[in-house]
Amino acid sequence: MVFRYQSLASYFRCHKPSKNVSSTPPTFPSYLPIIGNLPLLYLWNPRSFVLSPTDFFQSSSSHPTHVKILHKDLYIVQGASNIVALFRASSLCTSIPFVKYAVFTGFGLPKRAAKLFDLDNSGPGHVPHLDSNVDPLNRIDYRVHTSMVRLLTGDGFAPFWGRFMSSVTKRLTQRNEELSMRVGKKEEQRDLIQFVADEAMGAFLEAMCGPHLLRLCPNFLEEFWEFDRGLPSLLKGMPWLFAPRAHAARKKVLKSIRLWQAHARDNFTSSVIHEDGDDEFWGSRFIRDRHVMFLEMKGYDHEAVASQDLGAIWAARNSITATCWTVYELFRDPNLLSKVRVEVESCVKGHAGKHIIFDIDKLMKMPTLQSVYAEILRLRMHFYIIRMGDRADLPILPYGIPKQQVVVTSTTVAHMNSTAFNTGIDNEHPVDKFWGGRFLTYPNGDSDMSAVFSIKCLEGSWIPYGGGPRQCPGRLFAKRQILLTTALMTSLFDCKIQEDADKDLGEDLRAFSMGVAHPASKVLVRIRSKEGHGV
Template sequence: MAPFYKRFAENVTQQVNLLHDRAEGECIHRDDLMQMVGDAVTVSTLDALCGPHLLRLNPDFLHDFWVFDRNLQTYLQGIPWLLAPMAYMARKRVLKAVQIWQQHARDNFDDSAIGPDGDDPFWGTSFFRERHDMFLEMDGFDHEAIASEDFGAIWASRNSITAAFWAIFEVYRDPKLLASVRSELEPCIQKDDNGHIHFDINHLLRLPILQAVYAETLRLRMHFYIVRMPDRVDINIRDWIIPRRKVIVALTTVAHMDATAWDTGANNEHRVDQFWAGRFLRYPAGQRTDRSGVEKQTSDATSPTAPTFSTKHVDGAWIPYGGGPRQCPGRHFAKRQILLTTALFVTLFDCDMLGGAENMGEDFSLKGFGGGVSHPVGKVPVRMYARGVSG
């Protein structure tokens, strides 16, 4: 995943820096913070994953991608086309877009295009190129079927993109947490010759407060079903018998909202249905934390009063990626994507939330619940200001 992440990091860093350049000296209004973050991150993810030609050949793909995502339950419930024509047209267009991209790759790719990292500009990651060859060897797979399978892999990136929005949203709406995250990020800022900032992901992976924001975002906002089937023997769990060849379905939300498994503060002031980064921060004995999970702002991770980030104390309760050998293979990239995107936005922009957006909740309707990271219940209008950043 390293070449893939490197391309993503370079692209999203450029996207957000250019957005900052355009905003300098003026206030910019956005109808929806989710769309603002989503556009920048989705473009960077798709370019890193599929190469530049998917979006170049299909300029409306970004819009249709999110229409498809918003209508996931429409397809899963088998609602007739007649009752949801816009949803089905969006699905038809995204699948056609993938077919167009892959036909272009078949027509133009040769081995000389493969770079030293194994990827190429036509297929993007070697993942798609190798899958394509593998599927063609299987009975019943044609180019249309391959495009459908590959769009499923592309669509799966929506979880980390939506999680990045939620992390940014939560940091912006808590001034103490925002100040603490910025203090932690400040020593990590680097600038290039154009005055643009960038971050070394290895530094971000050592920041406890930023990682706590990431972990709490997934605890609170990830809702999906873990499906398993014991295929050899019956399973005995606390005197409950799960027969072999029977399907088990478990919802992550149940574990993530179990008040007996989670720290809710000294006086139970941080309910499990509310965001609190302090659940994942461990402090030296005797220290207490405030609402943001940070007692004292410090940019020195080696300070004796600095917190440490940990998920060990909630093993089995924090399961946003599933568990065991079938847990999400993209979890390491997802963490890097969320940390970097959050770091860029909160460093480069100040944000005023408008129209009560600071109290925005999740969409728990069956329109999207259970498909992964939740969407907000509505739009999040904001006023953004470019920040001056030293480094």
């Protein structure tokens, strides 16, 4: 049987597809043809599985692949040209089944509200499908996405970003002052990852939800990260009996969100709305408008709105975790840190009291800083981009993937393609290791002054934000958040890693496929105020 399987797999990898666009992709062979594949290795090490040269992800680089797993049909799309084709066909797709699963199974949306997803046949566009019978108020997919786009790329972005910038600058400057004012030894031992995560997430919460969530629920950050650690168990559908901590963490964080929202309902009046549309009780206009929007929908109440807002808050964990990795990689490499500090210093416009004011547009263009940012997302982002053709087959030439079938693309597989990414002159920088210069070119010489950041020619290969019409709308905020927080950390603090800085930190694979991986362990550092930035 093993010989037969290996022979079939060899044929499959060498198979040349038909030029008939209507044909479906070939099926990956399995030991158990009736049941399908049983990827047991995935349970122990999912990263190793998707990168194994014999698995169906690696066999899908030249053409889409049909895979049967325990009677379930999947279509795997890998390879840059195929991924680009999938993104271009995304307007034909629906994300409703996957969003419903996440908010219901992961974020605790009540069944009565989750049913609305099943009834929404209006499509993703501004104009609903002609045969749609959904009340415009119940177009949950379109309305939720539109509200997110307004916050992250529309008229809600400037005030949202301004509040985050002000908050994260204030928080980190305050931590810097606390270290400077210590009597005697002006340093302390901290977990670098938790330090960065809490300060950046705290600033995000203040920007999105206003000051009262953290005031009313001072343990919310701890509750949130506990929920995040338990979310993989929830998304696997594990009941309370087998995942009591995960369910308890979700219950606790939802209770805090409901407490804050009740306070906002009781205290908000139109007179407290600022000129930019935001207010202190709801925070951003985005949150306030969402509250009204959801309560217009069938089956929604305050409990359901809290679950939806937990999902919106949780979405920040990827950029926050990426920030932690970025800061870690810089403080473990003095040479790279020095280069980034030179770039960051050139972006300082001035000071407002003790607060550093950066030229954000200039900061966003710094080559080494951008290269580190892009490399972190390449190396640490483990996510499945999932699509489903709604009313038409998806054309991934020369095949057509049948409508209403799940299509999966792994960012891990795309990002670990050594033929797509720069590995150095002598391949001294393999793709499974961090290299801060991977996205730099030197068209005018080898000096740092001539470095140019570039992701050209990487379409379909560097895909941390997905692609197509539903590409992550938060990508602009995420980049700004990562770069600004990193700039502040490197400007205000010196951190000495206590353990061997050359030792690979490793990743926590329990949340594999959910986004940016958390580090596998704490990173203990001696943190102190950077010389010249104390009180």
